[in-house]
Amino acid sequence: MTTSADNDHKPSNFLRQIIENDLAQATYASRRWAGSPGDAAHHAAGQSDPAKIRTRFPPEPNGYLHVGHAKSICLNFGLARDYGGVCHMRFDDTNPEKEDTEYVNSILDAVQWLGFGWDANGTSHLYQASDYFDFMYRAAEYLIESGHAYVDEQTPEQMRANRGDFGKPGVDSPFRSRTPAENLTRFRQMRDGQLPDGAAVLRAKIDMASPNINLRDPAIYRIRRATHHNTGDAWCIYPMYTFAHPIEDALEQITHSICTLEFEDQRPFYDWLMARLIEGGLLPSPPPKQYEFARLNLTYVITSKRKLAQLVNEHKVNGWDDPRMPTIVGLRRRGYTPESIQLFAERIGVTKSDSWIDYSTLEGCLREDLENKAHRGMAVLDPVKLVLTNWAEVFGSESYTEDCHAAVLPHHGDDQPEPAQRHFKIGHAVWIEREDFAEVPPKGYKRLFPGNVVRLKAGYVIECTGCAKDANGQVTEVHAKVIPNTKSGTAGADSVKAKAAITWVSVADGVSAQVRLYDRLFTEAQPDAGGKDFLASLNPNSLKVASAFVEPSLAAAQPDQKFQFERHGYFVADRVDHVPFATPVFNKVTGLRDTWGK
Numbered sequence: 312m313t314t315s316a317d318n319d320h321k322p323s324n325f326l327r328q329i330i331e332n333d334l335a336q337a338t339y340a341s342r343r344w345a346g347s348p349g350d351a352a353h354h355a356a357g358q359s360d361p362a363k364i365r366t367r368f369p370p371e372p373n374g375y376l377h378v379g380h381a382k383s384i385c386l387n388f389g390l391a392r393d394y395g396g397v398c399h400m401r402f403d404d405t406n407p408e409k410e411d412t413e414y415v416n417s418i419l420d421a422v423q424w425l426g427f428g429w430d431a432n433g434t435s436h437l438y439q440a441s442d443y444f445d446f447m448y449r450a451a452e453y454l455i456e457s458g459h460a461y462v463d464e465q466t467p468e469q470m471r472a473n474r475g476d477f478g479k480p481g482v483d484s485p486f487r488s489r490t491p492a493e494n495l496t497r498f499r500q501m502r503d504g505q506l507p508d509g510a511a512v513l514r515a516k517i518d519m520a521s522p523n524i525n526l527r528d529p530a531i532y533r534i535r536r537a538t539h540h541n542t543g544d545a546w547c548i549y550p551m552y553t554f555a556h557p558i559e560d561a562l563e564q565i566t567h568s569i570c571t572l573e574f575e576d577q578r579p580f581y582d583w584l585m586a587r588l589i590e591g592g593l594l595p596s597p598p599p600k601q602y603e604f605a606r607l608n609l610t611y612v613i614t615s616k617r618k619l620a621q622l623v624n625e626h627k628v629n630g631w632d633d634p635r636m637p638t639i640v641g642l643r644r645r646g647y648t649p650e651s652i653q654l655f656a657e658r659i660g661v662t663k664s665d666s667w668i669d670y671s672t673l674e675g676c677l678r679e680d681l682e683n684k685a686h687r688g689m690a691v692l693d694p695v696k697l698v699l700t701n702w703a704e705v706f707g708s709e710s711y712t713e714d715c716h717a718a719v720l721p722h723h724g725d726d727q728p729e730p731a732q733r734h735f736k737i738g739h740a741v742w743i744e745r746e747d748f749a750e751v752p753p754k755g756y757k758r759l760f761p762g763n764v765v766r767l768k769a770g771y772v773i774e775c776t777g778c779a780k781d782a783n784g785q786v787t788e789v790h791a792k793v794i795p796n797t798k799s800g801t802a803g804a805d806s807v808k809a810k811a812a813i814t815w816v817s818v819a820d821g822v823s824a825q826v827r828l829y830d831r832l833f834t835e836a837q838p839d840a841g842g843k844d845f846l847a848s849l850n851p852n853s854l855k856v857a858s859a860f861v862e863p864s865l866a867a868a869q870p871d872q873k874f875q876f877e878r879h880g881y882f883v884a885d886r887v888d889h890v891p892f893a894t895p896v897f898n899k900v901t902g903l904r905d906t907w908g909k
C-alpha cells in the first residue's frame with residue numbers, strides 16, 4: 312500500500328481532491344461492512360469498514376475490454392490502492408441479451424494482467440450485479456408501496472410522445488394515478504409472466520415536468536423473456552441500468568462511484584433513488600456518490616465495444632487479439648506492457664471535459680518502459696547478401712567463422728558492472744539491409760557504396776568493392792573486403808576510420824523469421840467521429856509481413872519477450888505463433904522515435 316507521501320508525487324486531479332476531502336471530513340468513517348454486499352440490516356451487523364474508500368470497476372460482459380477501459384481500471388483500482396481503499400470487480404450483467412461467460416473470463420484476465428486484483432482484507436471482491444436481482448425486485452416493490460413507482464401500460468410510442476422534450480414538459484400517463492395496491496398486483500403479474508414482453512414497464516414516479524428528462528418518470532423495470540447467463544430463466548422482468556447501477560453501488564458500500572461524462576444527467580436520479588431507499592430503511596447511509604470524468608478518446612483508435620466487434624465479425628482484423636486492435640488482449644499481443652499502460656493512464660490524468668489524446672502519447676509511454684528493459688538484437692528486415700570476397704585469403708578458409716559479441720542492454724556508466732553479452736558469429740557472407748547499399752550513392756550517403764569503408768556493427772571494418780545484379784538490374788549480392796585486425800573490442804578496432812556502422816546478421820548463424828510490421832488501423836485520426844463510417848478509413852497497409860533474418864539470441868526468444876531491434880524499433884515475440892528457433896515470429900511494437908506525425 313502506498314503512503315500519503317507517495318501520493319504527494321502523483322499529479323493531483325479533481326477525483327483525488329474529492330477523496331482527500333472526504334477522508335479529511337470523515338464523510339464515510341461511520342460505514343460498516345458485513346464482509347459481503349447486502350442491505351442496510353446486513354451491513355449494520357458488520358464491522359466498521361476496514362476500507363477507507365470503496366470504488367468499483369463495473370464492465371458489462373458483452374465484449375473484450377479496450378484501452379478506454381484500461382483508463383477506468385487504472386483509475387478505480389489506483390485510487391483505492393492509493394487511499395487505503397478497496398476496488399470491487401463487478402460484472403454489470405443486468406442485461407440478459409448480450410452477455411457471455413467468454414467475455415467474463417477475458418475481462419478478469421485483462422484486469423489481472425494490468426496488475427490489479429480484487430482480493431483485499433481476506434475477501435475476494437468479485438461480484439456480479441445479477442446476484443442482486445432479488446434485492447432490486449424488493450426495492451421496486453418498496454417504491455410501489457410508498458407511492459414512488461407505478462406500472463405504465465402506455466404503448467412505447469405514447470410513452471415517447473408524452474415524455475416531452477427540452478422545450479416541452481411531459482404529460483402524465485393515464486396509469487400514473489393507479490393506487491399502490493393496483494400497481495403491486497400488476498407488477499407481480501409482470502414478474503409472474505402474465506404480460507407479454509413490452510406490454511408494461513415499471514416507472515419511478517418523480518416529475519413529468521422536470522427540466523431534466525431523466526427525472527420524467529424513468530422506466531426502472533421492463534418485461535423481457537430472455538435467458539440470463541447467471542440466473543437462467545428465473546426472471547422475465549429485468550431492471551433498467553439506471554435503477555440497477557446505484558443499487559449495486561449501495562449494496563457493495565461503494566463510496567465513490569466513478570463513471571464517464573455521459574452519465575452526468577443520470578446523477579439526479581441516482582441521488583433520488585438512494586434517498587428513497589435509505590428513507591425506507593433498505594439501504595445503509597451515507598449513500599455512494601457518482602462522479603463523472605471524461606472518457607478516453609485516442610486518435611486513430613476506436614473505443615466502442617460494438618464497433619470493435621464489427622471489425623472482428625467482418626474479418627477486418629484477425630480476432631479480438633489482433634495486434635492492431637486497441638483491446639487489452641490486442642495491446643498485449645502487440646507488445647504493450649502493463650507498466651506502459653499504467654504510465655499512460657497516469658500521464659493523461661482525469662478531467663471533466665472531453666478531448667482527444669494523441670496516439671503518440673501511448674507509444675511514448677511504451678518506449679519509456681522498454682528503453683531500459685528490452686534486450687538489444689540485430690535483425691535484417693529486407694535482406695540482401697553481402698559477400699566478403701577476401702575472407703578465405705585473410706582467414707585461411709571460406710567456412711571459417713569468428714565469434715562476436717555485443718551488450719544485451721546498453722551500458723549505464725562506468726560504475727555499473729559489465730553488461731551481459733549476446734553472442735553471434737561472423738563469416739564470409741552476412742545479411743544486410745538492402746537500403747544499406749547504393750551503387751551510386753545519393754548525396755551525403757555514408758553506408759555501403761564502392762570504395763566506402765564502414766563497420767559491421769560489433770564485427771569488422773569492411774571496404775565495399777561493388778555488387779552483382781540480375782537481368783533486371785536488381786542487386787543480388789553486395790561485395791566487400793574485410794580489413795584484418797579491425798574487429799570491435801580489439802586493439803586494432805580504431806586503426807581504420809569507418810564512415811558508418813551498419814547492422815547485419817551472419818549467413819552462418821542467422822535464423823529466418825517472420826516479422827509483422829504494423830501500422831495504424833485507420834487513416835483518419837477520428838475514424839468514427841460524428842457518426843462517420845469508420846470502415847471507410849481502414850488502412851489497407853496496416854499489416855505488412857517481412858521475411859527477415861535475426862541473430863541467434865532473438866531466435867531463442869520466449870513468446871512475449873520484447874526486444875529492441877537495433878535501428879528498427881521495438882519488437883515482441885508473438886505470444887501465439889512464435890516458436891523459439893523453429894518458427895520465430897515477431898510483431899513490431901513501435902519505432903524508436905515518434906514518426907507518427909511525419
Ligand code: ATP
Pocket residue numbers: 368369370371372378379380382383569570571605606607608614615616617
Ligand atoms: P462500450 O461503449 O465500449 O461498450 P461501455 O462504457 O459501455 O463501453 P462498460 O463495460 O459499461 O462499457 O464500461 C465499464 C467501465 O469502463 C465503465 O465505468 C465505463 O465508464 C468505463 N469506460 C468505458 N469506455 C471508456 C473510455 N473510453 N474511457 C474511459 N472509461 C471508459
Ligand code: MG
Pocket residue numbers: 371
Ligand atoms: Mg455499456
